[in-house]
Amino acid sequence: MYKSSLGPKGVGAFLEEEGGVVWFYLFDDHREESKKIVTALKVCSRGHGLKSKDFHLVWDKTGTRVGLQIRGELWAVFDTKKLKSRYSSYEPDGAPDLPPGAVKGF
Numbered sequence: 001m002y003k004s005s006l007g008p009k010g011v012g013a014f015l016e017e018e019g020g021v022v023w024f025y026l027f028d029d030h031r032e033e034s035k036k037i038v039t040a041l042k043v044c045s046r047g048h049g050l051k052s053k054d055f056h057l058v059w060d061k062t063g064t065r066v067g068l069q070i071r072g073e074l075w076a077v078f079d080t081k082k083l084k085s086r087y088s089s090y091e092p093d094g095a096p097d098l099p100p101g102a103v104k105g106f
Contacts, residue, residue, distance in 0.1 A: 005057040005066060011038075011080040013057055013066040020046035022055075024068050026078040026085065038083050041076055043068065044090040060105040067106055077102045 001022075004014035010029040015022065022043040027036045044050070056069040068076040068087075075096045076087035086102040088094075 001052045001055070003052070003055060003057055005059070007059065007066065007080055008063050009080070013068070013078055015043075015055055015057060015068065022048065022050070022090075024076050024078075024087075026066075026080070026083065039078075039085060041085060041087050042089075043070075043076065043087075048090065049092055050090075058106060062105060065105070067103075074098060074103050074106055077106075 001017040004012060006012035006029065012027055014025050014027065024041045024043050026038040028038055029036065050070065054071050058067045058069055064081045065077050065079050067074045070090055073096050075090055076085065077098065078085050086098055088096040088098055
């Protein structure tokens with residue numbers, strides 16, 4: 001599985017599954033090739049029971065934060081201006097635990 005979304009300023013996110021582990025990456029397309037990945041979050045591991053259709057990359061109204069939705073709920077957010085992240089580790093029967101400020105605007 002691989003999904004990506006590039007924002008208006010050359011910063012974006014991508015999601016990939018490698019060896020049963022799902023990763024969410026923030027990247028900056030303006031950086032040199034070996035330094036394009038800014039940070040990465042481990043979303044979930046083997047046995048998560050998720051399919052590609054369960055994951056969506058979404059942008060907030062300002063176009064400066066990109067989020068990861070799993071089955072319609074926001075589980076992670078990258079702030080592309082501050083290059084910071086907020087996330088909850090995915091649990092199949094759990095619920096995301098992001099602070100209200102992190103989800104506002106999505």
